[in-house]
Amino acid sequence: MKQKLSTQDIQALLACSRSRILGMRVTNIYDVDQKTYLFKLSRTPDKCMLLIESGSRFHTTRYDWPKPDFPSNFTMKCRKHLKGKRITNLIQLGVDRVLDITFGSNDATHHLIVELYDKGNIVLTDQFFNILALLRVRKDDADVRYAVGERYPVENARQAQSITMERLSDALKAAKKGDPLRKHVSRIMDCGPAFIEHSLLEAGFPKNARVGEGCDIEKDLPQLLEALQRAERLLFDKMSRGDVKGYILLKRHSKPHEKKEGEFHSSNPSEVVLYEDVMPFPLKQFENCSFKEFDMFDEAVDAYFSEVENHRLEMKMIQQQRTAHDKIKQARQTHENRIKEYHNAQLEDEYKASLIEMNHDLVNEAIEVIRTMVNNQIDWHEIEELVQEARMRGDKVALSISKLNLKQNSIVLKLSEHETDRTDEWSDEDDGDGDNGNDDSSKDHDSKATFIEISLAETAFGNARRLHDRKKTLRHKEHKATLSTEQALKTVERRAMDRLKKTQINVAITKSRIPLWFEKYNWFI
Numbered sequence: 001m002k003q004k005l006s007t008q009d010i011q012a013l014l015a016c017s018r019s020r021i022l023g024m025r026v027t028n029i030y031d032v033d034q035k036t037y038l039f040k041l042s043r044t045p046d047k048c049m050l051l052i053e054s055g056s057r058f059h060t061t062r063y064d065w066p067k068p069d070f071p072s073n074f075t076m077k078c079r080k081h082l083k084g085k086r087i088t089n090l091i092q093l094g095v096d097r098v099l100d101i102t103f104g105s106n107d108a109t110h111h112l113i114v115e116l117y118d119k120g121n122i123v124l125t126d127q128f129f130n131i132l133a134l135l136r137v138r139k140d141d142a143d144v145r146y147a148v149g150e151r152y153p154v155e156n157a158r159q160a161q162s163i164t165m166e167r168l169s170d171a172l173k174a175a176k177k178g179d180p181l182r183k184h185v186s187r188i189m190d191c192g193p194a195f196i197e198h199s200l201l202e203a204g205f206p207k208n209a210r211v212g213e214g215c216d217i218e219k220d221l222p223q224l225l226e227a228l229q230r231a232e233r234l235l236f237d238k239m240s241r242g243d244v245k246g247y248i249l250l251k252r253h254s255k256p257h258e259k260k261e262g263e264f265h266s267s268n269p270s271e272v273v274l275y276e277d278v279m280p281f282p283l284k285q286f287e288n289c290s291f292k293e294f295d296m297f298d299e300a301v302d303a304y305f306s307e308v309e310n311h312r313l314e315m316k317m318i319q320q321q322r323t324a325h326d327k328i329k330q331a332r333q334t335h336e337n338r339i340k341e342y343h344n345a346q347l348e349d350e351y352k353a354s355l356i357e358m359n360h361d362l363v364n365e366a367i368e369v370i371r372t373m374v375n376n377q378i379d380w381h382e383i384e385e386l387v388q389e390a391r392m393r394g395d396k397v398a399l400s401i402s403k404l405n406l407k408q409n410s411i412v413l414k415l416s417e418h419e420t421d422r423t424d425e426w427s428d429e430d431d432g433d434g435d436n437g438n439d440d441s442s443k444d445h446d447s448k449a450t451f452i453e454i455s456l457a458e459t460a461f462g463n464a465r466r467l468h469d470r471k472k473t474l475r476h477k478e479h480k481a482t483l484s485t486e487q488a489l490k491t492v493e494r495r496a497m498d499r500l501k502k503t504q505i506n507v508a509i510t511k512s513r514i515p516l517w518f519e520k521y522n523w524f525i
Contacts, residue, residue, distance in 0.1 A: 001308065002277050005057050005116055006192035008235055009301070010097060012244040012280035013059055016298040018090055020060060021050060025086045026103065030067045031075040035135070037122070038065060041087070051302075052112075054135055055120020058099060059301040077133040078124055081110050094157030095190040113152055125152050163188055163228045168221065177212035181205070181224075189228060191235055194283060201284035203227030244280045246300020250290040251276035278304040324496040331492040335485045342478035346471045352452045353467035355415040356460050363413060363460035366397050370404070370411055371456050380406050402451055409456050414449040 005013070024041035031037050032051075038061075039050040051061045071079070082103050089102035097116040104110055109127035114120075123134040129152045137147045144153055161167070171187045182196040189196055201207060203223055206214040215224070250273045273290070280297045294300040356363055373383050383404065390398030403412040454463050 001275075002304075003056065003308075005097070005301075006195065007095065007097065008191055008195050008280060009278070009297075010092060010099070010116065011235060012246075012297040013301065014090060014092060014099075015244050016296050017050075017058075017060065020298070021048065021087050022090060023086055023088075024048070025084065026082050027084075029071075029075055029078045029082065030065075031072045032065045032067065034072070035120070036065075037075065037078070038067070039082075052114055052122065053120075054114070054122045055116060055118060057116065057301065057305055058114055059298050059305070061302045061306065062299075063302065063306045074122070074124075074133055074135060078112075081124060081132060082112070085110070093154055094159045096157045098157060100154065111152075113154075121146065123152055129154055158190075160190060161188075163225065163232055165221070165225055168225050168228065172211075172217050172221075175211045175217065177210075179211045181209040181211055181215050184211070185224075185228065189231070191231070194279075194285070195231065195235070197285055198283040199227050199231035200224075202230070207285065244297040246294035246297035247279050247282050248275050248292040248294070248300055248304050249277040249279065249286055250274070250292055252290075275304050275307050327496050328489065328493050332485075332489055335481065335488060339478055339481050339485070342474050342481060346474045346478070349467040349471040349474070352450060353464040353471070355417065355450055355452060356454075356464040356467070358417065359415050360460035360464075362397065362400055363415070363454060363463070366401055366411065366413060367454060367456055367459065369397055370401075370406075374406065374456070380404070405453070410453050411456065412451050412453050415452055416449045 021041055024043040024046070026039055027042050028040040029037060030040070035054040035056070037052050039052065041048050041050055048060045049062075049065075050058070051065070052058045085104040085108065087101060087103060088105055088109075089100070091100050091102075092098065093100055093113075099114040099116065101112040101114065102109060103112065107127065110132075111125045111127070111129060113123040113125060113129075115122070119136070121135050121138070123146065124132045126132060131146065131148050131150050131152055133148065134146060137145075139145045144156070146152070167188050168185075171184050175181075175184045181200065182193055185196050185200075186193060197207075200209055203226065205220075205224075205227075209215045211217060252273055275292075277286075278300050282291055292300075294303070370383070373386070378386075383406070387398050387401055387404065391401075400413050400415065401411055402414045405411060452463075454460075455466070458466065
């Protein structure tokens, strides 16, 4: 799908636009986005809108484009210097895809340089091409800098050169067998590859002709020269004479969707026809394809790019809606995860409390042992060493202690559901044959055991009661979270929709309505 204008498109648009907008006065200037600008032109009794997009296109438009509430700095600068002036000239700088639109005359002359290549730029200059404002500052080389106060180098534009046998021979010297023919021809042709392919087909060369495969350089060189010279005359002479018709290449898709401006259903209800390309005349390579014809090429370009822009805006709106729905989904998932965490925490506290109650003797004994050592003011490191020695002796209480958190006045115990699970693990240290079995059973115990933090300030039942109280608190939180989920989700959805409305753009680029005769009056009888 075409996104930028080619050289032949610019030539055709210049021919169509000169007769329509020359002599029209600028009544206002608007910015659609950071790269696209609308110039409202009038000349009694005609009015039109000139659309300029940096690096892409320019044409008059019959569509209503969305406009921001506040103009950009570049728009304000253009209004200051161009508002109220007439368009006195519209030319292309050499054969570059650069336009020079002249506003006003004599000392009040200003130029708007529109670059339709690469990233592009729009530059406002005075009568001497000194830059007053521009979209982006850039530097081509050490000598040329595009910035406010610098001079725009219009003299650097490439000039057209006639195609001669000598130039064509030089371009084909480096050609190797199998190279695409149009690749080497494009070095001397100031146009796009589609127009070159059309010229070669018109001259009788096969489609996608290659050097040595459909084109013998020594034999076919005169025929190739004649084809390129004919294309050159068509490009720079015929197109610049006057009105040029427009053709939009149509492409059928089997996927059905809603009918929109710029597309229409074919006889087959399961097919839809979309705009694929726009051109000033049907190219030879598309001779078997369907076209939609317009009286003016300017109208065809307007219809084509308006449909492309409609599609882009629709995709942007869909993306915004998808983002809003994703936020709502994420909020719902967050609330569900929070409720699930509350529920799981309750089950965990209940289970830990039951383990403490089942092993209350062991827990009380561990609390009493550690508390006694702390009360006797034994060094904490020495306490850890004593516990480690007891573990090595196979002490039941020491083996159940996993960690000492004496700073928090607590310990971590390994507890399992049945106290007998541990008694079977311990064997006599002197029984050498049971060492391996003891290791295996210890690992099995660690995998089944649960690590529980026990406060030294309370008894076993006091620690169990603390867990039961925490479970009640979590149950209350779960109940409140469940009740507030729907209300919270409605609030998130409302905020997301409000945010979407604030950033929403007008996706319907519709044709401008022709005002009725009485609408120019403030009131009438």
